[in-house]
Amino acid sequence: MQANQKLKAIGMGVVASVFFCSTYVLNSFISVGNGHWAWTVALRTLFLLLILLGILQYKNQLKPxxxxxxxxxxxxxxxxxxxxxxxxxxxxxxxxxxPGWLIAGVFQFTIVAGILLSPFLYKDGRAKIxxxxxxLSILILAGIALMQWSQRNGTYTDAQLLICIVLVLLAAVIWPLANRKMLLFVEEQGYELNSMQRVAGTAIGSLPVLFMLMGFGYTEAGLPGNSQLLAVFAISLSSGVIGTILFFKATHLARTHSAALAAVEATQSIEILATVIGEVLLLGIAWPSLTGNVGMFLITAGLILYSIPARKKVLSTV
Structure with a gap:
């Protein structure tokens, strides 16, 4: 894998992570407004799918x-x-x-989870950790931990925060597993699908679950309100369409190099920085203390080390 491809893949991952943060900020906004989570999940993907189908039809890529x-x-x-x-x-x-910052922070466990899953998913050189x-991923996680510590003693109980952490940790392990398994499936079958087609295909596959979620949401809370519809559409466009496609393109570029793929997945740590900024501006939370700023510095330092392809001592496998 050439150095400029590594840098391009990492850059795409960073930009994707900025768009991903809308999920955490707007989910918090919807939760405060008592919007039901089942409607949020189902409508997010449904809006995403409708947008992608229109784009693929325009580009004559839907039929294939x-x-x-x-x-x-x-x-x-x-x-x-x-x-x-x-x-x-x-x-x-x-x-x-x-809060959204906690969810964004804990979800960064995907960085390490993706690396540790490699020996169980690949049979070639990518199987080596x-x-x-x-x-470097652990360095980034240390920064995330400091940011979370700086936000302790908030409005949530310890039990609520524990449930939140467990839910997000499960998602953080499943995320890289699902992404890499789909990459392998497309690769092994020899399908000529671009990133947008892969996202749309996965979304189409989720339709049975989406319909069940909408039914559950209706029985629990009735129809969603206008504010929830608008917020979910914003999540779909920002995180679902722009963020997901950019991230898929980044992982596709780095798919043959395990360290570069790990670097791309590590760019998701940018999400916590973007989420804090978003919640400060939109939801009025306090800016992190000195401890939190040190955490941001550690995250940035880890990403800088990841993003210098010329330093093989940083990106090469051992």
Whole structure:
């Protein structure tokens, strides 16, 4: 993998992470407004799918995708249900038990989870854990921990925060597993699908779960309000369309290099910085203390080390 490809993939990951943060900020906004989590999960993906289908139809890429889906529909339904169903159920439900900054921070466990899953997913050189990349990921997680510590003693009880953390940790392990399994599936089957087609195919596969969630949301809370509809649409466009496609493109570029792939996944740590800024501006939370600022510095330092492809001692596997 060439150095400029590594840098491009990492840059895409950073930009994607900024768009991803809308999920945490707006989920908190919806939760404060008593919007039901099942409607949020289902509508988020439904809005995303409608947008993608329109774009793919315009680019004449929808028919090839549908043809591909017909060949092995069970795989798309399974991973679609996991990706756009289970993961977002966990993250959205967590917003009822903790603030967005905590969810964004704990979710960064995906950085380490993705690395540790490699030996169980690959049979080639990617199966080897890049130890130096793992150490840099731990540095980033240390920064995240400091940011979280700086925000303790908030309005949530210890029990609520514990439930929030458990829900997000589950999502943080499932996220890289689902992403890498879908990458492997497309790679092994030889499907010629771009990032947008892959996102749309996974979303189509999730439709059975989405309909069940909408039914559950209706029985529990009736129809969603206008504010929830608007917020969910913003999440779909920002995080679902722009963020997800950019992140998929980044992981596609880095798919053959385990350390570079780990670096791309590590760019998700930017989400916590963007989420704090978003919650300060939109929800009025306090800016992190000195401890929190030290955490931000550690995160930034880890990302800088990741983003220098010329330093093989940083990005190479051991």
């Amino acid at each position: 995708l549908l043809h591909t889906l017909k060949q092995q529909p069970k795989v798309w339904v399974f991973w679609g249900s996991i990706w756009f169903g289970l993961i977002y159920v966990l993250l959205t439900a967590a917003a009822s038990f903790g 890049p130890v130096r990349a793992l150490l």
